[in-house]
Amino acid sequence: MKRNATAVWKGSVKEGKGTLTTQSTTLNNTQYSFNSRFEDGVGTNPEELVAAAHSGCFSMQLSAFIGEAGFVADSIQTKCDIDFQNGSIVSSHLTVEAKIPGITNETFQELVTKAEKNCPISKLLNTAISSSAMLV
Template sequence: MKRNATAQWQGSVKEGKGSLTSQSTTLNNTQYSFHSRFEDGVGTNPEELVAAAHAGCFTMQLSAFLTEDGFTVENIQTKCDINLVTGSIVSSHLTIEAKIPEISDEDFQALVTKAEKNCPISKLLNTEITSTATLV
């Protein structure tokens, strides 16, 4: 399987602007700029997209591991915080809240760690990955 996205940029890094389009067109000429990346400008930015990819990938991987072990997944919500420092992503932190009936916290935490290490986006990132997981 291969997926793709296209970035276009016009102008200098600070005054220019760009757009992103994904193969599925979920992103369709979605704007991004220096201001949306480093300030409070309108549009998305690469770090936000990495955070979305990591949260989504991890959540699906955790669901798969829970299901494989015979648990019913009622709900998993994952927030991902990407930390960009001096031009490098230095960490990705996942905050998970899940409703999984009849699972012990010990078993849940073990599966969270397993998903954290095995989701394809975690494997892609060359950075510190941490998590905080809570059963609700």
């Protein structure tokens, strides 16, 4: 399976603007710019998209491991904070809240750590990855 996205950039790095379009068209000429990346401009940015990819991938991987352990999650909510410094992503922190009937906190924490290390986006990122998780 292969997936793709396309970026189009026009102009200089600071004054220019770009658009992003994904194969599914969920993003369809979605705006990004220097301002949306480094300031508070309207639009998305690569780090935000990495955060979305990591939180989504992790949540699905955690759900798979929860299922393998014999449980079903009512909900898993994952926030990903990407730390971008000096031109590099230096860390990704996952904050997880989950509602899983019948699971112990010990088992849940073990599965969170397993998912943190094994989701495909975690494997792709060459950075420090951490998480904090709580059952609700």
